[in-house]
Amino acid sequence: MSRVALVTGGTRGIGAAIALALRNANYKVAASYSVNDEAADRFKAETNIPVFKFDVSDASSSMSGISAVEAELGLIDILVNNAGITCDGMFHKMTYEQWSAVIRTDLDSMFTCTRPVIEGMRERGFGRIIIISSINGQKGHVGQVNYCAAKAGVIGFAKALAQENANKGVTVNVIAPGYIATDMVKAIPENVLKSKILPLIPVGRLGEAEEIARSVVYLAADEAGFITGSTLSINGGQFMS
Structure with a gap:
């Protein structure tokens, strides 16, 4: 019998x-999602993977x-x-709403999604919890105090x-990706990618989502x-610890 896996934020990128x-x-x-119905419907149609809408x-x-997944x-x-x-911004201008939105989604979700499954995993004697953090949770990044705090927090968790x-x-276990060629990163102007981002990555390219998936x-x-x-x-050698 196949094991069951849930991927939160699993319909894009x-x-x-x-x-x-x-x-x-x-x-x-x-695969769960919280906002983009169109992307979720497209993902389900293309992959036949069932999708579930809830707010982590x-x-x-x-x-x-x-409960619906199970x-x-x-x-x-x-x-x-x-x-x-x-929800980026310099900390001295950041609102509590900006801070809280990121902490609740990126860090509180460690509790809200893990707590409902951990007892069952313990009872059955098997479980795998894999958390996607970020290079910026390891090294910090200007304008992302909220995000970096959350992504560092998941490592301690x-x-x-x-x-x-x-x-x-x-x-x-945790995986901390660097710059990955998702739609968000590929939307960065090409001149910025070539002049300011790629020179920081020793392997000289963006990562691929499939490399994280493997x-x-x-x-x-x-x-x-x-x-x-x-x-x-x-992260292609961008940050080593």
Whole structure:
């Protein structure tokens, strides 16, 4: 029987690549989203992966959404906490609303999405929790204090949760991507990409969403049971720690 995987923020960009890669690796996959119905419908039509609409920043919405996933596909064995937003601005001009929106979606979602599945994983003696952080959670970035705080926070979350669940067959790991060729990054003017971003990346190119997805498939596997509490940096050598 195939294991069940949920990818939050799984209908676009990196999340969509992860959902597709897990499906191709013979997992039963669900993808969640919160806003863009058109993109979600298109993703479902193209992949036949079921989609579920809920707000990861809200505990009640997440609980209901995850219950719906499990009712349709079965108990969740692999959770990919990928959903995230940005709301950039210099901190001395940042509003509480800008701060709170990012913290709730990017950090609080670690609780709202993981808490409903962790007990079942422990009871069954198997679970994979994989969190998508960011290079900017490791090194910081001007104009992203809220985002960097959240993405650094998920690394601490993973380290603690990994220790709590290591003897229950549940692993918790983080992937920290650098600049990936998603629609958001490709929308950056070409001259800015070539003059200010690519020179910072030793391999000389943007990453591909599929490169992140392949790493998720590896960490999700039964054979990856000795890897927990780790942060895998996939950034072309831009930041090494």
